[in-house]
Amino acid sequence: MIRVVATTPFDGQKPGTSGLRKKVAVFQQPHYVENFVQSIFDSLEGFEGETLVIGGDGRFYNREAIQIVLKMAAAAGFGRVMIGKGGILSTPAASCVIRKHEAFGGIILSASHNPGGVHGDFGIKYNVGNGGPAPEHVTDAIFERTTSIREYRIFDAPDIDLDTLGITRVGDMVVDVVDPVDDYAELMGTLFDFDAIRDLFASGFTMRFDAMSAVTGPYAHAILEDTLGAAHGTVVNGEPLPDFGGHHPDPNLVHAKELADLLMSDHAPDLGAASDGDGDRNMIIGRGRFVTPSDSLAIIAANAHLTPGYKAGIKGIARSMPTSGSADRVAAKLGVACYETPTGWKFFGNLLDAGLATVCGEESFGTGSNHVREKDGLWAVLMWLNIIAVRRQGVDEIVRAHWAEYGRNYYTRHDYEEVDSAAVDGLMETLRGQLESLPGTVVKGLTIARADDFAYHDPVDGSVTTKQGVRVFFTDQSRIVYRLSGTGTAGATLRVYIERFEPDPARHDQETQAALADLISVARVLPDIEGRTGRTEPSVIT
Incomplete structure (x- = not known):
């Protein structure tokens, strides 16, 4: 009853x-x-x-x-x-x-x-x-x-x-x-060349997939090991646990440090990957090479035609506003549109349903396509495996070739977690109040060209979404973005995104934080992060 x-x-x-x-x-x-x-x-x-x-x-x-x-x-x-x-x-x-x-x-x-x-x-x-x-x-x-x-x-x-x-x-x-695996595994089999990936593993290709004691474990065991022939033990932390085994199930360089350290060691497998609590995020690391999510999106878009599910090409790319502009240049070369949306996968839905975009991504380790309407961690891993299997190149070689063709976007995100909400609300409102006066301002030798508060006009339904992050652009085409995250449960999280484009291949081997050091300094000084929050350093750098 x-x-x-x-x-x-x-x-x-x-x-x-x-x-x-x-x-x-x-x-x-x-x-x-x-x-x-x-x-x-x-x-x-x-x-x-x-x-x-x-x-x-x-x-x-x-x-x-x-x-x-x-x-x-x-x-x-x-x-x-x-x-x-x-x-x-x-x-x-x-x-x-x-x-x-x-x-x-x-x-x-x-x-x-x-x-x-x-x-x-x-x-x-x-x-x-x-x-x-x-x-x-x-x-x-x-x-x-x-x-x-x-x-x-x-x-x-x-x-x-x-x-x-x-x-x-x-x-x-x-x-x-x-x-829970059957329908998903069946779909993956229609998108990727499983035979080519089997041959890759049979040739001696090695991999470590860290499921972080979260939901992707059963999917990775079934697809990577049982179906594709990856060696037993390729998937680690593969049993979903109520506390994720004490892990913070966020696949980034901080919370998946053990995997990152392994891939940077002399004993590194050919590919390292991880997924998060609910399986929609991914991290890709090659031997000695971390792939930023922004670069991963761009490389996937540039190479999607190598896979069965996307052999006809892609209709467009969509990226969240804080994600680097690396995908924009891929879209330009392919002759397709690149859409810049607010953070949140729901904003990609209209574009996907309307057939305007095929591949989507966020800098927060989320990548996906029109096969579902969520970002998809294991899909991204399978895409990389298929690309590697066809190109017969390692991750580092693929990344370097991409930079040589399209240029490199040096990019980092600095998170200030569990900060007093009133303090960061005040910080953002102060920045918004300075938007008209910032252009022409010189901060630590860098000149601000323009600044705005990002608003999105949906090309499908005409809806408008405002106050999605303050963007500060400099005359050298670099930028800083300030945004409050909506995914935490305690206090507030201020995310600061810092980006600079480098077209010269001779300058593609710099360490990211060093290459962006001047911008990082400006990013902290401009809104007085330390004075307003008491934080001298970010909680997490990715």
């Missing part, structure tokens, strides 16, 4: 760029999950009898939350729920399942690359029928509903066995527990 439960609103249930994220303890409050899920359902129309996909990254509280969502979906009138065995579905796999089975939408339980465990983070986001994150008009409606909710509906039923494949029911709703 359906039980109607009286409730009152919680403050702060506003979805960010990737849904609602808070500490686990916040989600564990009575009615908290229920309020948000009911607000999702109350903001949708036309789902009676339709299919809902549910899955998560296996973090702490994943199973408990899934049981709540299942019973509320039954009470709401969904006809069928598809859920990954064990409650597991990577974010790109969830998008794949939504699209393949023409589901109405999906609920993904994840806080992506944020830490897990009892004292870690948890998250819920809604994906629409194209498989992508809900657009802003939907998340705005969900938030509005959370502020006025007075009751929720839930089906009284025993918990579902999430660990046995097959069909059960909650009331009249069918619950289909499916293998």
Whole structure:
């Protein structure tokens, strides 16, 4: 039977760029999950009898939350729920399942690359029928509903066995527990030349894939080792754990340091890769060569035609505004458009659905294409493997050849994490107030050419998104971007992006922080980061 439960609103249930994220303890409050899920359902129309996909990254509280969502979906009138065995579905796999089975939408339980465990983070986001994150008009409606909710509906039923494949029911709703890997692996097989990659591994090519004790482990074991023939042990930290084994599941040089150190050592395999908590991010490292996500996007776009799924070429490239301009020059040479969007994968959805873009990427270690409507960590790794298999070159050789042809964008991101929110809000507002006066200003010998607060005009639906980051451009074509992140759960994160283009191949071997040292100094002084935040150094440099 359906039980109607009286409730009152919680403050702060506003979805960010990737849904609602808070500490686990916040989600564990009575009615908290229920309020948000009911607000999702109350903001949708036309789902009676339709299919809902549910899955998560296996973090702490994943199973408990899934049981709540299942019973509320039954009470709401969904006809069928598809859920990954064990409650597991990577974010790109969830998008794949939504699209393949023409589901109405999906609920993904994840806080992506944020830490897990009892004292870690948890998250819920809604994906629409194209498989992508809900657009802003939907998340705005969900938030509005959370502020006025007075009751929720839930089906009284025993918990579902999430660990046995097959069909059960909650009331009249069918619950289909499916293998979380099957549909995704099938899709990858249509995009990439698995035979060529098998031959690559058979030739002695070596690899280390760090799943960071997160959701990508089962996918990597099944595809890389079982299907493609990579040596047993290629995948490490391959079992999803509720606390990610104590890892911070963010695949960057700081949190995947062990992998990075290995690839820079004398015992390095040919390729190193890692993915994050929910499987949508990736890090690519060759022997002695870290590939920035911006460069990875550009190299993938330039070489996508070497793979079966993209042999006809790409229709366009989309990148988030903070991502370096390296992909822009690839687009120019290919004669396709390059779209600059706000941060957040949902902004790529319209471009992909309209056929305007094929490959998309963000500097925050996210890359993907029109095969799903999420960024996809393992897809990026398979793309690199396919490119290497066809070109028969190592990662470093491919990167250097790319720079020689297109020039190099020296690029870094400095994160100031868990900073006082009021302090960084004040910093950003001060910068915005200086936009008109900054041009012509000389800071530490560098002259500012122009400055703005990035706004995006969607070419498909005409929507406008404002206040997406302050950009400062210099006369030497370098730039600095200041932006507040929406993915944290404590305090605020100020991200500072620093970039300089270098066309001369003779100057492509500088260390990144050294090559950008003058810009880094300006980036700190211009808004007085130390004076406003008390931070003398960033928390993370990538």
